[in-house]
Amino acid sequence: MLDRREICAEVLRDRGPMLCVASLGAAAWDITAIGDGPQNLPLWGGMGGAAMIGLGLALAQPEVPVLVIAGDGEMLMAVGSLATIAHQAPRNLAVLVLDNEHYGETGMQATATRHGTDLLVMAQGAGISRTRRIASLDDVRALRAEALAMQGPLFALAKIDPAPKPLVLPPREGALLQARMREHLLGPSAHTA
């Protein structure tokens, strides 16, 4: 089974302009462990919102690849947004679900994916035609290449080792997290507009 930090390290290696939104909890700690900075938005709340934040961002910045990294619990809360994304069809948006079949952050209770729910099939059913099962780091590299080439919308699902990882916390001040990404994209005028 794949290691979640190795997946994140691989998909964010040589990421170029790629922006990354990570859902609350383990996914946010993962991207922070790989390296924190203005191209990352690690979420502290808004469970169920990660994919739609990615959509709004992708529509606002159509020339910049956007990757959403979401837990399975996060994605299950937001399956409707898969239909919304399919309908909007932004070519610069990719969603990668790290499926440990559990709500890790809250004590490892089983999610529906533990009992047979397949989020990749749900994404296909929502109308996202480019889907990929991630079974190796080569698959991760292929996903990164497609995301950077903006061949989306993409949906990828990786079954991962559920063992918890050391906590690596990003800044807790959300205003900073938002402002630094806006400044990265828009320059100093981000704060005076």
Added chain:
Amino acid sequence: MESAPNAQATWPDDLYDLLKRHGIRQVALVPDAGHARLIRRCEADNDLRVVTVTTEEEGVALMQGAWLGGQKAVLLMQSSGVGNCINMLSLSAIHRCPMPMIVTMRGDFGEFNPAQVPMGQATQAVLEAMGTIVHRADRAEDVIPTAEATLKLAFNTFRPAATLIGQRVLGAKTFGKDD
């Protein structure tokens, strides 16, 4: 269509002009009859991205993403949809993200349908509980100034703000039982 402004009302078209004047680029919505004309105007505009969401909380998250990327967005919904947004509005407080909402009221002045009343009566309290600055427009001539105040509050002071368009402006849906 019922519970929608009559054809003589100009505020739906004026709302479209207002969104354009304020540089709105993304419009998230779950349809409501009261917003039908405004939605048609937005859909006909290639510079506005209309994002029909499956539940209103998606629209809240969309506004967060749009602002991160440097675009202004607005959420159009019926009062029932406000209930679907509650926790997602945390994003605005977490990041200080502007989140303007234009809400058409049900369960309000002269309501016919009992099912609309619980959420309609809770709409303002729920929004305010999440830190939203709420203004009501209960006369047609108040809609534009109120919505403009909402846009200014949201984008100039980085918070959620809402205009509630009262059912007195929209007319109450009667399912053909008009007496």
